[in-house]
Amino acid sequence: MSIQVAVNGYGTIGKRVADAVALQPDMELIGVGKTRPNHEAELAIENGYPLYAAIEDRIDLFDEAGLELAGTVEEMVEAADIVVDACPSGIGADNKSLYEAHDTPALYQGGEDADLVDVSFNARGNFDEATGADHVRVVSCNTTGLSRLLAPLQEEYGVEKARVTLVRRGGDPAQTGRGPINDILPNPVSLPSHHGPDVNTIFPDLAIDTLGLKVPATLMHTHSVNVTLESTPDADAVRELLDEQTRTFLIPEGAGIDGAGALKEFAMDRGRPRADIWENCIWSESVSVEGSDLYLFQAIHQESDVVPENVDAIRAVLGTADAAESIERTNGTMEIGF
Amino acid sequence: MSIQVAVNGYGTIGKRVADAVALQPDMELIGVGKTRPNHEAELAIENGYPLYAAIEDRIDLFDEAGLELAGTVEEMVEAADIVVDACPSGIGADNKSLYEAHDTPALYQGGEDADLVDVSFNARGNFDEATGADHVRVVSCNTTGLSRLLAPLQEEYGVEKARVTLVRRGGDPAQTGRGPINDILPNPVSLPSHHGPDVNTIFPDLAIDTLGLKVPATLMHTHSVNVTLESTPDADAVRELLDEQTRTFLIPEGAGIDGAGALKEFAMDRGRPRADIWENCIWSESVSVEGSDLYLFQAIHQESDVVPENVDAIRAVLGTADAAESIERTNGTMEIGF
Structure with a gap:
């Protein structure tokens, strides 16, 4: 069975990671989390990505905007093998307890402090160190x-x-x-x-x-x-x-x-x-x-160079591929390399 | 008798050097050279600086603009003890033969090649090396x-x-x-x-x-x-x-x-x-x-940090002060130092 991946936060990084995950033969994107129904939330629906509300109080706002929700982020986290947190800097730290409560390993972005996590990650630098870790930070661009x-x-x-x-x-x-x-x-x-x-x-x-x-x-x-x-x-x-x-x-x-x-x-x-x-x-x-x-x-390129690293970090954490295999698969599916 | 200084070129650097020379008790600004009658040529007249035309063919243009000329740049160079060339990069090299023809030592700006001159100059770095040189380049900002x-x-x-x-x-x-x-x-x-x-x-x-x-x-x-x-x-x-x-x-x-x-x-x-x-x-x-x-x-500050260096280079070339005396005099008259 393919890796069930949730992406919490669907902004600059999240939407790119979601697209990259959707390309991976060994992964399934089970949904994306959003705090509010903006143009990016509409995009998730257009792309066929199940949309989950991060804040329960705002479920009505999605309804009013005509955007169908699949549930709450909490439900998405519970269903996932791993969650990629792509929320703005600092919000990832706020979300950590949620991921812990559901025993779901989590990736965070480089805007979070290094001491929030067990391992900071770069695919070329230290792939193997992330294996089995619960909280991993993909370092900044x-x-x-x-x-x-x-x-x-x-x-x-x-x-x-x-x-x-x-x-x-x-x-x-x-x-x-x-x-x-x-x-x-x-x-x-x-x-x-x-x-x-x-x-x-x-x-x-x-x-x-x-x-x-x-x-x-x-x-x-x-x-x-x-x-x-x-x-x-x-x-x-x-x-x-x-x-x-x-x-x-x-x-x-x-x-x-x-x-x-x-x-x-x-x-x-x-x-x-x-x-x-x-x-x-x-x-x-x-x-x-x-x-x-x-x-x-x-x-x-500040908006995208970490995207393949997030994909690799998923495999690294779950131990489903070694560095060379993962990097090759990610590069191949994303068509990395000019 | 004070040092008779001509400034050839009255643009970004030239107008600043002219003002600084005019402040020096041991120097007299005998005039500035311009190729055309623009707003800076008007400024020279307003400041009471004798204005010299760099190109004989254009003397009529100054007349038409109502700007009184004191003569040609060649006459200004002949009358000067030293000329500061503040023309655009490359024009200084074109002017070198004029200065040589009148045996007038010349300072050039940093846009000219180092091999145009005998010595490249910085007051703090190598003041004494310029003494007696005919062609000296004040290095760029x-x-x-x-x-x-x-x-x-x-x-x-x-x-x-x-x-x-x-x-x-x-x-x-x-x-x-x-x-x-x-x-x-x-x-x-x-x-x-x-x-x-x-x-x-x-x-x-x-x-x-x-x-x-x-x-x-x-x-x-x-x-x-x-x-x-x-x-x-x-x-x-x-x-x-x-x-x-x-x-x-x-x-x-x-x-x-x-x-x-x-x-x-x-x-x-x-x-x-x-x-x-x-x-x-x-x-x-x-x-x-x-x-x-x-x-x-x-x-x-690209437009002005070389100005005191030009003033010091005048004294260095003519041997009228040592580095410490010159720098102190220039700093004092220009009120350098916050």
């Missing part, structure tokens, strides 16, 4: 992007120290109320940013310092990466290594892709759902080695 | 900002290696035709950016790698700085050292200055001409030391 990059570098060359400046988008395209406009903000102004310690939830012994800024852009984050390696490969060897990974896209020299706008155009031209880019996008020309210092730029 | 920062660090602690990501404004506030909008562009995408080699024109032996990006902001550049030091001071010692410098502004913790917008507001409130910020603006809270790695954020 930026930490996912850094983990995918650092794992092969660590294995192949050894990492003496990573130093990363994250030039972060101010908000997602639909988050109209966020800033900054016309400014470059050190954010946080105190160091390190949370990203370095967050990478250490995946790789506890890796030396990494991170600095964050926010700028007036919405499409993707961009990382300016320095990694001091323990050996000194040439740049072409590093390019080959990164190209061999399955969730990195080495932007070819001369492709005419100069930033996030062109990357999104590229994704749309290739029919990607919601113009999603699940891969780390690394500019091939930027990969440089000076002595033992590796440098590169990579762009990270 | 970003290189000036890096030189001011690295000079004291090198002297006090020794620099093993500097690694800097420059998050650059797309254009100046009045450059309406420039981008990017809503994007974060690796620029240049190949490493290193020109800033590292440019710093090496001031400090030839300093190990530095730089990466550049462009974002949708116009007010200031922001540098994410890492310097691996040869010794390991604590962060407070570094703050003190940077606070002792005369052209660095350590933004106090709790000042409510989170980015370039607030910095410009701060400058305007204090009556700065054109809201100029001549100093490196270093966020005190960002100054961090991890092992031998120093990190900090600094903002650099």
Whole structure:
């Protein structure tokens, strides 16, 4: 019997995870949870996903909106083998007791604190550590992007120290109320940013310092990466290594892709759902080695790079596949890789 | 007799340098050169600066605009002890033969190639090297900002290696035709950016790698700085050292200055001409030391930080003051330092 998956929260991440789960031959999406009947709730119904109300008091609102409910989130959690919590940051923590009450293992997103869970997860970094855990956090978009990059570098060359400046988008395209406009903000102004310690939830012994800024852009984050390696490969060897990974896209020299706008155009031209880019996008020309210092730029799509990681985390927690099998199945069904 | 200074080019940099020269007790601004009669040419007349036409064919245009000319730029150069070329990038190189023909030593701006000149200049970095040189380049805003920062660090602690990501404004506030909008562009995408080699024109032996990006902001550049030091001071010692410098502004913790917008507001409130910020603006809270790695954020005002450097370079070339005297005089007359 296939894995019965519930997705609680059907916003930016939840709707993408639901679609990805629906593609998996070994999984069944038993429903999605919503707090209110907005356009995304309508979308769930259109997609044929059973819709569950997160808050009992609001059941009437769904009725008034003409949206048929399959029940409450509590009922959905009870029926599920595993729940993916894709609620806004902090709400996942509020939901933990519900999942515990029904003995349903749960995945949380990177906006939750690391100490909420037993294990923080990245498929390329530490798949096996999640097996059997009740509460697992799929790390944030930026930490996912850094983990995918650092794992092969660590294995192949050894990492003496990573130093990363994250030039972060101010908000997602639909988050109209966020800033900054016309400014470059050190954010946080105190160091390190949370990203370095967050990478250490995946790789506890890796030396990494991170600095964050926010700028007036919405499409993707961009990382300016320095990694001091323990050996000194040439740049072409590093390019080959990164190209061999399955969730990195080495932007070819001369492709005419100069930033996030062109990357999104590229994704749309290739029919990607919601113009999603699940891969780390690394500019091939930027990969440089000076002595033992590796440098590169990579762009990270904040809305979607964690989606395949959530799918893999389901199998990891339930122990139904090993890392290689799961990653291959997820990549194949989602058509990951340009 | 005071130094007879001509300023050729009266745009973003030229008009600021002219005003600063006019403030110096040991200098006389004998005129400014313009190619065409726009609002800035009118400003020169309003300020009482003799106006010289750069292109003989266009003298009629100035007449038609009702702007009285004092003569041609060639006549101005002949009369000057030194000329500050503040023309757009590349035009300085075209003008070099004119200055040579009149045996007038010349300063150029950072947009010109380093090999156009005998010496690249930063007052804090290498004042004495410019003495007696015929052609001197005042390095760009970003290189000036890096030189001011690295000079004291090198002297006090020794620099093993500097690694800097420059998050650059797309254009100046009045450059309406420039981008990017809503994007974060690796620029240049190949490493290193020109800033590292440019710093090496001031400090030839300093190990530095730089990466550049462009974002949708116009007010200031922001540098994410890492310097691996040869010794390991604590962060407070570094703050003190940077606070002792005369052209660095350590933004106090709790000042409510989170980015370039607030910095410009701060400058305007204090009556700065054109809201100029001549100093490196270093966020005190960002100054961090991890092992031998120093990190900090600094903002650099692209339109004005080179202005005091141009004033000092005049004295350096003509040998009329040493570094300490010149910097003190320039700072005093311009009221540099918050």
